[in-house]
Amino acid sequence: MSHAPDSYYVPHGSHWPIVGSIGLLFLMLGVSTWLNGADAGFWVMMAGVGIMVIMLAGWFGTVINESVHGLYNAQVDKSFRMGMFWFIFSEVMFFAAFFGALFYARNMSVPWLGGDSNNFFTNLLLWEGYESTWPTNGPGEVGGDYEVMGPFGLPLINTAILLTSSVTVTIAHHALISGKRAILGTFLALTAILGFIFVYMQAVEYIEAYEHMNLKLTSGIYGSTFFMLTGFHGMHVTIGAIMLTIIWLRVVKGHFTPDKHFAFEAVAWYWHFVDVVWVGLYVFVYWM
Amino acid sequence: MTTAVADAHEHHGPEKGIKRWLFTTNHKDIGTMYLIFSLIMFFAGGAMALVIRSELMTPGLQFVHPEFFNQMTTMHALIMVFGAVMPAFVGLANWMIPMMIGAPDMALPRMNNWSFWILPVAFGILLSTLLMPGGAPASGWTMYPPIVLQTGVAFPFLIFSILLMGLSSIMGAINIIVTILNMRAPDMWLLKMPMFVWTWLITAYLLIAVMPVFAGAVTMLLTDQFFGTSFFLAAGGGDPVMFQHIFWFFGHPEVYIMILPAFGVVSEIIPTFSRKPLFGHDSMVYAASSIAFLSFIVWAHHMFTVGMPLSGQMFFMFATMLIAVPTGVKVFNWIATMWRGAMTFETPMLFSLGFVFLFTIGGFSGVMLAIAPADIQYHDSYFVVAHFHYVLVPGSIFALMAGAYYWLPKWTGHMYNETAGKLHFWMSTIFVNLTFFPMHFLGLAGMPRRIPDYSTQFADFNWMASVGAIGFGLSQLIFVYVLLTSKKGEKATDRVWEAPRGLEWTVPSPAPYHTFDTPPVKRVSEEAFE
Amino acid sequence: MTVINLMLQKSFLSLLGLIFASAANADWALNMPRGITELSAETYDLHMMVFWWCVAIGVVVFGAMIISLFMHRKSRGAKPATFSHSTSAEVIWTIIPCIILLVMAVPAAETMIRLEDSRDPDVSIVITGYQWKWHYKYQDEGVEFYSSLALPSVKARFKESGVDPFSVENYLLEVDRPLVVPKGRKVRLLMTSNDVIHSWWVPDLAIKKDAIPGIINEVWFRATETGTFRGQCAELCGKDHGYMPIVVEVVEPDAYQAWVDTRHAGGAQVAQMEN
Numbered sequence A: 001m002s003h004a005p006d007s008y009y010v011p012h013g014s015h016w017p018i019v020g021s022i023g024l025l026f027l028m029l030g031v032s033t034w035l036n037g038a039d040a041g042f043w044v045m046m047a048g049v050g051i052m053v054i055m056l057a058g059w060f061g062t063v064i065n066e067s068v069h070g071l072y073n074a075q076v077d078k079s080f081r082m083g084m085f086w087f088i089f090s091e092v093m094f095f096a097a098f099f100g101a102l103f104y105a106r107n108m109s110v111p112w113l114g115g116d117s118n119n120f121f122t123n124l125l126l127w128e129g130y131e132s133t134w135p136t137n138g139p140g141e142v143g144g145d146y147e148v149m150g151p152f153g154l155p156l157i158n159t160a161i162l163l164t165s166s167v168t169v170t171i172a173h174h175a176l177i178s179g180k181r182a183i184l185g186t187f188l189a190l191t192a193i194l195g196f197i198f199v200y201m202q203a204v205e206y207i208e209a210y211e212h213m214n215l216k217l218t219s220g221i222y223g224s225t226f227f228m229l230t231g232f233h234g235m236h237v238t239i240g241a242i243m244l245t246i247i248w249l250r251v252v253k254g255h256f257t258p259d260k261h262f263a264f265e266a267v268a269w270y271w272h273f274v275d276v277v278w279v280g281l282y283v284f285v286y287w288m
Numbered sequence B: 001m002t003t004a005v006a007d008a009h010e011h012h013g014p015e016k017g018i019k020r021w022l023f024t025t026n027h028k029d030i031g032t033m034y035l036i037f038s039l040i041m042f043f044a045g046g047a048m049a050l051v052i053r054s055e056l057m058t059p060g061l062q063f064v065h066p067e068f069f070n071q072m073t074t075m076h077a078l079i080m081v082f083g084a085v086m087p088a089f090v091g092l093a094n095w096m097i098p099m100m101i102g103a104p105d106m107a108l109p110r111m112n113n114w115s116f117w118i119l120p121v122a123f124g125i126l127l128s129t130l131l132m133p134g135g136a137p138a139s140g141w142t143m144y145p146p147i148v149l150q151t152g153v154a155f156p157f158l159i160f161s162i163l164l165m166g167l168s169s170i171m172g173a174i175n176i177i178v179t180i181l182n183m184r185a186p187d188m189w190l191l192k193m194p195m196f197v198w199t200w201l202i203t204a205y206l207l208i209a210v211m212p213v214f215a216g217a218v219t220m221l222l223t224d225q226f227f228g229t230s231f232f233l234a235a236g237g238g239d240p241v242m243f244q245h246i247f248w249f250f251g252h253p254e255v256y257i258m259i260l261p262a263f264g265v266v267s268e269i270i271p272t273f274s275r276k277p278l279f280g281h282d283s284m285v286y287a288a289s290s291i292a293f294l295s296f297i298v299w300a301h302h303m304f305t306v307g308m309p310l311s312g313q314m315f316f317m318f319a320t321m322l323i324a325v326p327t328g329v330k331v332f333n334w335i336a337t338m339w340r341g342a343m344t345f346e347t348p349m350l351f352s353l354g355f356v357f358l359f360t361i362g363g364f365s366g367v368m369l370a371i372a373p374a375d376i377q378y379h380d381s382y383f384v385v386a387h388f389h390y391v392l393v394p395g396s397i398f399a400l401m402a403g404a405y406y407w408l409p410k411w412t413g414h415m416y417n418e419t420a421g422k423l424h425f426w427m428s429t430i431f432v433n434l435t436f437f438p439m440h441f442l443g444l445a446g447m448p449r450r451i452p453d454y455s456t457q458f459a460d461f462n463w464m465a466s467v468g469a470i471g472f473g474l475s476q477l478i479f480v481y482v483l484l485t486s487k488k489g490e491k492a493t494d495r496v497w498e499a500p501r502g503l504e505w506t507v508p509s510p511a512p513y514h515t516f517d518t519p520p521v522k523r524v525s526e527e528a529f530e
Numbered sequence C: 001m002t003v004i005n006l007m008l009q010k011s012f013l014s015l016l017g018l019i020f021a022s023a024a025n026a027d028w029a030l031n032m033p034r035g036i037t038e039l040s041a042e043t044y045d046l047h048m049m050v051f052w053w054c055v056a057i058g059v060v061v062f063g064a065m066i067i068s069l070f071m072h073r074k075s076r077g078a079k080p081a082t083f084s085h086s087t088s089a090e091v092i093w094t095i096i097p098c099i100i101l102l103v104m105a106v107p108a109a110e111t112m113i114r115l116e117d118s119r120d121p122d123v124s125i126v127i128t129g130y131q132w133k134w135h136y137k138y139q140d141e142g143v144e145f146y147s148s149l150a151l152p153s154v155k156a157r158f159k160e161s162g163v164d165p166f167s168v169e170n171y172l173l174e175v176d177r178p179l180v181v182p183k184g185r186k187v188r189l190l191m192t193s194n195d196v197i198h199s200w201w202v203p204d205l206a207i208k209k210d211a212i213p214g215i216i217n218e219v220w221f222r223a224t225e226t227g228t229f230r231g232q233c234a235e236l237c238g239k240d241h242g243y244m245p246i247v248v249e250v251v252e253p254d255a256y257q258a259w260v261d262t263r264h265a266g267g268a269q270v271a272q273m274e275n
């Protein structure tokens, strides 16, 4: 099956999507039954995870293989790039929902509970004596006393780590473009390592929060927004770091050329996106 | 038509048997699956609507318990919105967009397959909740907390099925955007694109922007329920109303997601049967973009009774009213397209005309709802139910029917049964009005929505609406008949209609499995757009 | 083809006839009630104003369309024109709707400002929604009670109850203990909920406000007529959402005072009964 390089490559049938759907079915049924209290659900969920991993490996493997064999022309490449761009945009909007919740809580619901705007009676009749502040676990003091996670120490170090990693990935990119494979490999590896260090540090931070500060997911709206925002971000860093590792392996195998390296760029974009989200987090969750 | 099936050695035809459908990466196969799936869902959701209408036919409880009634309302809406209307438009997009812009296929064919095959999983999970202890979700399709947190076993299944629907929609939308932006024939510049492609481009953008927000909202429900977060709990500093803001930030664009492609479809059909080019193509594009932009800043018009500060109510009232302007531009442009044309009234045209009439009526009630002080009376009454069924049923559904009749000969290669089609249209139009027009009166007279039983003063109009609903439902069987006999008609020509515009009419009927191998450079300017 | 169309048109017409004929001999409420407060009347006027604007626009839009449908059909030998845009026309039909909308927006905004002004009430009542009844607490009078669906309706509402709803007076719209308020006084309602979101709606007062757990919403009204006015919970609140009606009795101020006094006298017993 030879394709002229100027024709758009349209694959003929693939079983990976349907495998993915079956994986999702197991995953979702599993999580749901597990959350409903059936332990068996956990194993169904893990089966789903397993299928998904196989699917992702197989699917991406196929794509990489096709790419290596030169089936993709420039237009296909552009489709991938655009696809990645819009995928990242959708991720931005996902985070926007949680940032929105944070802003709403800080600027609306918490002040209202304290009697602001047209909510004088909300405060007087239901939550008398509650004064709005931020951070807060609400007038019901849900989750009990807690300490606030300050902007210095661990979070600051983590900020430095992520910012550095953004630089290293850019250096790697430049190295790739100018054909300096050694620098490319080193800095890419460095980026991934920084990513994993970040995740490790965040785990340390969470343990500290849970064990010593009584700051938990259940600590009212502060705990909710803090852990959901940083948690989803951490999840994305983890995924990003894994992807960086895979890209690094591909670099080691000699993939990518100075003018064709979509996968590398996609992961780099993703990494910058994760970085930008962190800056937002650092400012609005830790700092202000 | 030689461009169409050049180099046969490169292309296998479709695979045989079930594998063709499970593994396919062909935009036509996937489009067909979307369309069939959505038709099945339309009947499932319609069957639930019939349960609702049967129960409401006369006062007193006859058939179901209140719990089950609420489950029917919830499932009816979720299935119609996410299972019927949205996938149907994605199906049309899959079939038509590559053909309309001269692309060999969708940009990301494997992902296209996945977008579809997630849907049966999502709706399988959702429908299975009907059999669970405690039944299906019963908190309305809006899923407001705290009531939604009282859902039993079905709760996590609800959340995850919605996440899956969101995943499918996002991937579908990414595919459509990328196809439109990257796969156009060389001299099809953006402002030359057919209206259907344009409206889908904007719709896809809306989808990518709001589906993730919806996913975030239901994720917060999940964590509030199972992991003790306080997003929607006042005691913890959150607010139940916060969910409504996030939901409607998604929900309002969502209703335009269901209508913009409909605008696109009728903008294709009216020029064809008026034998005149679409009036004001570019201003139609700007109007659709303005609608999309405004749709992001009007969401709280669904929340005029939650106790927002005055300034908020004012803002959302004015912004909402503004939407009438670009929508009006569309309506006027359609009429200007018909004006001094030479119209004929084949089934697709009839459905499009029905669309323009009845959607406008729904739009008018929308503007009434936008008037905040008056909305305080209308809100959560049958007036709202009347409004949104007018824009959704003779709106979206009629446009879908119009599109199906319009392109059916291109898909099957045969003309459908025109008599049956006309009958389908007239029956649908009569009954849809009989069903939903009286609901305006019910709402104004004070009947709340989402109730299984009502005071006797509402009896007559409810009876009428129920009769209408049964009639409307039966009329849809005519459509099934048309589909089943769709290959029996005479052979369709390539152009099918007398004066259609667009690349899809330059390929054979039925359209070959692979339409364009080499982009149809010349055709764009010479044949379709001269 | 034409035969079918003709048949369809005929049946459509006779159907319409049927609707209007029966509309004439039943006393169906077709429109929003004008209500019994200043603001309900204002709301009604707004509603009618917007409605007539829509009718007017509808006449123009549908008129043009119908003319076109008859005149510009191929079967009458019409030859298609070729124009495809006209900037001036498009500007006109962008600007005229804007003006109409402005005309609607101004009175709407004025009414809204008045709706929000619940300062200085004469009577202040805290309303709490429960699944599935209402609790009323008069802040200064020290009167409080629950209000739920009246017994005759309760007996009739279940499946296979054997009771014909038509035989029950005010089926589903009657409560055991109505809310009593004085005529001509400014009454402020402070709305909240004990469980899920409810919404307190009485069309004749033009009031619909969500009762949200953890939040208090304010509304007010001043009734200009005495009488009994009925409404229902308007926010889906679970299985018995359809069964939590609201009845408001507006009485003369003396009668109101007398009612408060009897509630005081019997208050202790009532409270016990209710627990």
Ligand code: HEA
Pocket: B142, B255, B256, B258, B259, B301, B302, B303, B320, B321, B323, B324, B325, B327, B328, B329, B331, B359, B360, B361, B362, B363, B364, B365, B366, B367, B369, B370, B371, B375, B378, B379, B380, B384, B387, B388, B391, B392, B395, B396, C054, C057, C061, C097, C098, C100, C101
């Ligand atoms: C396809 C779906 C669709 C569409 C297109 C619309 C279109 C509009 N909708 Fe609708 N709406 C829904 C689906 C839709 N809606 C749904 C599903 C709900 C309920 C959700 C729920 O609660 O479950 C809802 C509810 C809803 C509400 C909340 C009601 C309530 O709960 O209290 C409001 C309030 O403002 C509203 C307003 C509007 C407006 C102003 C438009 C406008 O876009 C209409 C614009 C069109 C026209 C105006 C007609 C043509 C214009 C002219 C001819 C020009 C001249 C006209 C004037 C100057 C007036 N809608």
Ligand code: HEA
Pocket: B042, B043, B044, B045, B046, B047, B049, B050, B052, B053, B073, B074, B076, B077, B078, B080, B081, B085, B139, B140, B141, B142, B385, B389, B392, B393, B396, B397, B435, B449, B450, B451, B469, B472, B473, B474, B476, B477
């Ligand atoms: C695109 C969306 C869409 C569509 C197409 C419809 C279509 C219909 N809807 Fe609905 N509807 C909604 C979206 C939609 N709806 C939404 C969003 C709500 C709000 C829910 C909420 O409050 O949360 C709602 C709520 C809603 C209510 C209010 C319920 C309540 O408040 O309690 C009612 C009541 O009459 C109703 C009726 C109908 C009817 C009669 C149709 C008809 O047009 C349907 C006609 C189709 C058929 C009847 C199918 C044909 C079937 C057969 C011929 C026989 C059956 C076959 C078998 C059993 C095999 N819908």
Ligand code: CUA
Pocket: C129, C130, C132, C197, C198, C199, C233, C234, C235, C236, C237, C238, C240, C241, C242, C244
């Ligand atoms: Cu209470 Cu609905």
Ligand SMILES: [Cu+2]
Pocket: B251, B252, B255, B298, B299, B301, B302
């Ligand atoms: Cu809306």
